[in-house]
Amino acid sequence: MKTMTFADAIDDALAQAMADDPRIVVFGEDVHGLRTSLFVRFGEKRVRPAPISEAAFVGAAVGAAMAGLRPVVEVMMVDFIGVAVDALLNHAAKLEAFSGGKWKVPMVVRAPCGGGYGDGGQHEQSLWAWLAHIPGLTVVVPSNPADAGGLMLSAIEHEGPVVYLEHKLLASNMLDFLGSGGRKTVQYDVPAEGTSGPVPDKWMPAPLGKAAMRREGKDITLVSLAVGVHRCLEASAILKKKRISAGVLDLRTVSPLDKEALCQAVSRSGRLLVVDEDYRDFGLSGELAAVVLEAGIPVQYGRVCTEETIPYCRELEDQVLPGTKRIVDAALKLMER
Amino acid sequence: MGPDLWLLYRQMLRSRRFEEAVTDLWEKGKISGEMHLGVGEESIAAGIVAHLKDGDAMALDHRGTPPLVVRGVDLVLILKEFLGRADGLCCGMGGHMHLFSHEHFAASSGIVGSAGPVAAGFALAAQHLRPGNIAVAFFGDGAMNQGMLLESFNLAVAWKLPVLFVCKDNEWAITTRSQHVTGGNLLDRAKGFGMPALEVDGTDVEAVWNAARQGVEKARKNNGPTFLLAHCIRPEGHFLGYTPLRKSLESMVGMVGPLLRSLPARKGASPGERIASLGSITSLIGRTVAEKYSKRRDPIYRVRQRLKADKSRLNEIEKEVAKEIQQAVGIALS
Numbered sequence: 001m002k003t004m005t006f007a008d009a010i011d012d013a014l015a016q017a018m019a020d021d022p023r024i025v026v027f028g029e030d031v032h033g034l035r036t037s038l039f040v041r042f043g044e045k046r047v048r049p050a051p052i053s054e055a056a057f058v059g060a061a062v063g064a065a066m067a068g069l070r071p072v073v074e075v076m077m078v079d080f081i082g083v084a085v086d087a088l089l090n091h092a093a094k095l096e097a098f099s100g101g102k103w104k105v106p107m108v109v110r111a112p113c114g115g116g117y118g119d120g121g122q123h124e125q126s127l128w129a130w131l132a133h134i135p136g137l138t139v140v141v142p143s144n145p146a147d148a149g150g151l152m153l154s155a156i157e158h159e160g161p162v163v164y165l166e167h168k169l170l171a172s173n174m175l176d177f178l179g180s181g182g183r184k185t186v187q188y189d190v191p192a193e194g195t196s197g198p199v200p201d202k203w204m205p206a207p208l209g210k211a212a213m214r215r216e217g218k219d220i221t222l223v224s225l226a227v228g229v230h231r232c233l234e235a236s237a238i239l240k241k242k243r244i245s246a247g248v249l250d251l252r253t254v255s256p257l258d259k260e261a262l263c264q265a266v267s268r269s270g271r272l273l274v275v276d277e278d279y280r281d282f283g284l285s286g287e288l289a290a291v292v293l294e295a296g297i298p299v300q301y302g303r304v305c306t307e308e309t310i311p312y313c314r315e316l317e318d319q320v321l322p323g324t325k326r327i328v329d330a331a332l333k334l335m336e337r
Numbered sequence: 338m339g340p341d342l343w344l345l346y347r348q349m350l351r352s353r354r355f356e357e358a359v360t361d362l363w364e365k366g367k368i369s370g371e372m373h374l375g376v377g378e379e380s381i382a383a384g385i386v387a388h389l390k391d392g393d394a395m396a397l398d399h400r401g402t403p404p405l406v407v408r409g410v411d412l413v414l415i416l417k418e419f420l421g422r423a424d425g426l427c428c429g430m431g432g433h434m435h436l437f438s439h440e441h442f443a444a445s446s447g448i449v450g451s452a453g454p455v456a457a458g459f460a461l462a463a464q465h466l467r468p469g470n471i472a473v474a475f476f477g478d479g480a481m482n483q484g485m486l487l488e489s490f491n492l493a494v495a496w497k498l499p500v501l502f503v504c505k506d507n508e509w510a511i512t513t514r515s516q517h518v519t520g521g522n523l524l525d526r527a528k529g530f531g532m533p534a535l536e537v538d539g540t541d542v543e544a545v546w547n548a549a550r551q552g553v554e555k556a557r558k559n560n561g562p563t564f565l566l567a568h569c570i571r572p573e574g575h576f577l578g579y580t581p582l583r584k585s586l587e588s589m590v591g592m593v594g595p596l597l598r599s600l601p602a603r604k605g606a607s608p609g610e611r612i613a614s615l616g617s618i619t620s621l622i623g624r625t626v627a628e629k630y631s632k633r634r635d636p637i638y639r640v641r642q643r644l645k646a647d648k649s650r651l652n653e654i655e656k657e658v659a660k661e662i663q664q665a666v667g668i669a670l671s
Contacts, residue, residue, distance in 0.1 A: 019604035032618065033512045033580075037595035040614045043606030047614075051482035051518035052449045052510050076511070080448065083485070118369025118421065120432035122447045178371055181578020182588055185366025312432025313421030314369050 004199040006145045007173040010110075010166060011035060013149035013203040014072060017156045018042055021070065024156060027057060028074025028110075034173075035074075058084035058109060062092045062161075065107035070156060078111040078127050078165055092161035093136030104159045108152075113141075114167040114227060114277055115321055117179030117188045120312040124168075126277045128225070129284035131163050132255035138162040138208060139254040143170070143229040145197045147252055150206030157205055167226040170194040189318075191230030209256030213265065217247030220331055221265040223288060224275035225251045228322055232275050235327035244335055254284060262288060263295045271300045271334050275322050280305035302334045340546040345387060346640050347654050349379035349542065352403040353637055354662040355412060359402070359419060362666075363577050368419045372433055372577040375403035377540075377570040378505050380636035382407045384545030385473060385503060385565075388553040392470040394442035394459035396452035399434045400505075401445035404475060410438050412662070416669035450483025452476045453502065457489040460498035464559070471499040471556040479510030481523050490530040490564070499556035501549065502527070502564045505539060507571040512579070514621065527564035539567030540636040569636070572629045581622040582629055592622075 004012065015038060018024045027048040032039045039047040050057040054075055061073035075081050081088070088109065095105050115124030132139040140155055140162055142148040148166065155162040168174045169190050180186050214229060215236050222232040229250040236246040249265050251258065266272045272292060274285040285303040292299050304322040311317050356374045363372045375382065382403035389395070395404055405415060410426065418425030419433050427437055434447035444455060456474030463470040480486050481504060493500045504523060508515050527534040535551065537544040545567055552563030574582045580592060596618065600611055632638050644651055 015599075015602075019602075029510075030512045032614070033621070036592070036618060037599040039618070040596050040611055041599040041602045041605040043610030043614055044617070045610070046606065049513045049518060051513075052479045053482045053484065055484050056482075083448065083450075083483070118432070119371055120435050120447070121430075122435060123371070177580070179369070181363075181371070181576065182580070182583040182585060183364060183366055183578060185364065186369060309430070311430045312370070312418075312427075312435070313423070313429035315421070316429060 001198045002201060003196060004145050005172055005196045006148050006166070006194060007171040009145035009149035009199050010152050010171070011038060013152040014038065014156070015041065016203050017153055018046065023068065023070045024072060025064070025069055026072045026074065027061070029076045031074055054080055054084035055087065059087040059091065061107045061109070062087050062095070062105055065105045065161075066095065066103060070106050072108045072110055072156065075109060075111040077123055078113040079122055079125050081109070081111060081127070081131075088131070088137060088161065088163070089134055093134045096160060097136060105161050106159050108155045108162045108164050110164045110166070112168045112171060112174045113165040114169060115310050115317060116169045116227065117175060118312060118314045118317060119178060121310040123178075124310045126165070126306070128163075128165055128254045129276070129278045129287065132284070136160065137255060139165070140208065140252070141165045141167070141225045141254060142252060143226050143250050144194050146199050147206055149199055149203045151208070151252065153203050154205035154208050158208060165226070169227050191227060194227065194230050206252070208253050209258055211252055211258035211261040212250045213261070214248040214250050215246070217245040218269055219245045220271035220273060220334060221247045221249055221269045222273050222275055222327065222331070223249045223251065223262065225254065226277065228275040228277050231322060231324045231327055234324045235331060238324070238328050239331055242332070244331065246331060257287070257291070259291050259295070262291060263297055266292050266299055267297045270298065272302070273327070273331055273334055274303040274305070275327055276303065276305040277322055278306065280307045300334050300337045302330045304330045340384070340387065340543055342543065342640060342644060343650065343654070345383045345542045345546065346644060347658060348383040348387070348407045349637050349640065350655065350658045351661065352379045352382060352406045354658055355406050355665070356402060358662050358666050359416070360577060362416075362419065368433070369421065370432065373399045373575065374573045374577065375400040376573045377507065377636065379403050380542035380640070381503065381505050381539045381545050381567045381569060384542045385501070385549040387546060388549050389473070392442070392463070392467045394456070394463070394470070394472040395444070396456035396459060396472065396474045397436070397443060397445035398449065398452050398476050398480065399445070399447045401436050401475070402433070405436060405438065405441070405443055408441050408443060410441055410443070412665035413668045416665060420669060450476060450480040450486040452480070453486035453489035456500050456502070457493050457498055460493065460500045461496065463499055468559070469557050471501065471553060473501045473503060475503050475505065477510070478504055478506040478508060478515045478519070478523060480504075481526065482510070482519060490527065490532060490562070493562035494531050497559065497561040499559060500562040501552040501556060502562060504564065504566050506566055506568045509571055509575065512575050512621065514624070524566050527566070532562050532564050534564040534566065536566045537568070539569035540634045540639055542636060542640050570628060570631075570634045572631070572635070574625055574629070579625070581625045
């Protein structure tokens with residue numbers, strides 16, 4: 001075991017895969033600058049900067065994947081995926097089904113996501129559930145360096161399209177690039193355990209669709225992903241002082257969803273609190289409630305999510321994003337039921 | 338009749354001094370997130386906005402500050418927005434990439450290329466509701482590879498929409514050299530849509546003003562869109578704090594470290610390809626730094642050179658502008 005940052009873990013796993021498989025190519029906006037180590041080691045033919053043409057280069061990733069390459073295509077931020085949605089919605093996601101399972105699209109769309117550094121509502125969205133809504137797309141959202149590398153490897157090895165989202169409060173290179181710009185005068189609420197941590201000496205793929213219980217708890221189950229997992233762990237520590245035992249389940253992938261782990265945890269505690277940085281309505285939090293109800297598990301349910309367009313103002317933003325205080329308050333309320 | 342260079346100089350200087358004040362606030366940590374300046378584009382903003390009248394609309398990109406300053410949006414409101422205040426231009430909700438002034442028909446967006454379709458829509462509304470009014474779209478050369486922008490060129494030509502499409506060509510697409518990811522030339526590309534296309538030195542405010550006049554007059558007479566390619570500079574890099582322009586040793590080490598580690602790594606590209614990659618990164622950094630310190634194409638320096646005979650008038654304008662900005666900052670921070 002060694003220690004690595006979240007950001008380095010992704011690129012390190014990617015480099016390991018690229019060294020072993022010449023079909024893996026990386027392209028996207030500014031990749032020469034954002035992935036300098038890959039650019040130098042693998043050359044421009046395999047790490048290729050793209051024009052600001054998301055519809056074309058994400059669409060090209062679909063074609064390239066159909067024709068034998070294994071592209072890891074980068075979109076500067078998940079918000080910008082809006083420009084390229086057709087490639088994912090109507091093509092990448094549907095090809096396997098349309099071809100009767102005879103033609104697959106092994107591609108990864110990699111994009112930074114999430115807020116908490118005052119960049120405004122067009123640059124801080126999460127959108128993981130919005131994407132996971134589409135049948136055929138796998139959506140991966142790691143919360144720590146070990147998962148970040150392991151899930152990148154499994155995303156690359158997967159035979160279908162995977163959206164791989166890295167939260168900007170966890171990927172320190174992105175936060176430095178977009179949030180602080182080298183300033184020491186700004187501070188963001190960065191979860192230390194997510195940004196740097198132990199990783200294996202050699203990367204092994206982490207299974208897709210397998211959640212991880214980060215903390216056991218018998219009174220209530222907090223379910224989240226990415227930065228939300230760390231906020232939940234913080235909340236769980238606060239709740240412990242109030243003699244409430246709160247478990248924390250890290251979904252790791254939105255789709256496929258680990259329904260079994262969810263149902264197991266919730267049936268033990270009888271209380272489910274979903275903490276989701278993505279939008280509340282018609283999203284992941286509602287889906288988790290549906291899964292539990294469909295399984296016939298009696299449950300007290302609550303959710304702490306982003307409910308509106310994310311404000312630019314830091315104070316307002318902190319109120320809108322699911323923070324530790326909101327989680328604790330919601331958990332306490334649920335405990336009264 | 339030519340432009341009033343004194344007026345244009347004042348407007349350009351207001352924008353520059355304003356963004357210098359913004360830089361200071363950003364460095365002090367009073368402004369969060371990214372901050373893309375329009376330094377180097379003031380001549381384009383001033384030369385074009387000078388032709389606008391009430392009811393004309395502007396669709397702006399992520400460098401929207403200069404056109405708003407020149408258009409007469411309250412500086413205190415813009416500053417308060419950057420500070421994230423509830424009494425800011427957009428109540429602290431938008432921030433610097435999402436500035437809106439309904440009163441001025443000015444809307445910005447951080448999605449590259451999106452100014453095209455929005456301006457086409459503004460122009461369509463003008464055709465119906467405000468004949469004689471026009472719309473201007475401001476975007477960069479990077480946006481010229483965005484489908485939605487090119488589609489809006491076609492739409493504007495097909496529907497004869499009163500739009501002036503202004504491409505601020507600083508030769509960068511975020512931190513990639515545009516030339517490296519762009520086929521053909523931009524002027525021909527616009528002409529290919531059947532639209533008149535003008536090319537100017539965008540650092541020469543008089544040239545911009547003259548070209549803009551043609552496009553604006555044509556649009557006002559309902560004779561369709563014009564494309565204006567204005568070459569300019571980007572001395573502050575993509576945004577404030579852009580890595581190659583940081584002065585700290587820490588960021589130098591952060592940049593060089595991964596390069597040196599990956600150069601000899603086992604498995605990968607040939608030594609020649611690796612050296613080529615290293616070379617292109619070095620050249621990008623060199624180009625960024627050189628642009629920061631080159632005065633020759635600074636639009637403000639250029640117009641000032643032409644006016645320098647009248648020192649006392651220059652002095653007076655510069656004093657007034659400095660005072661205006663200082664006051665705005667004072668009020669915004671109070």
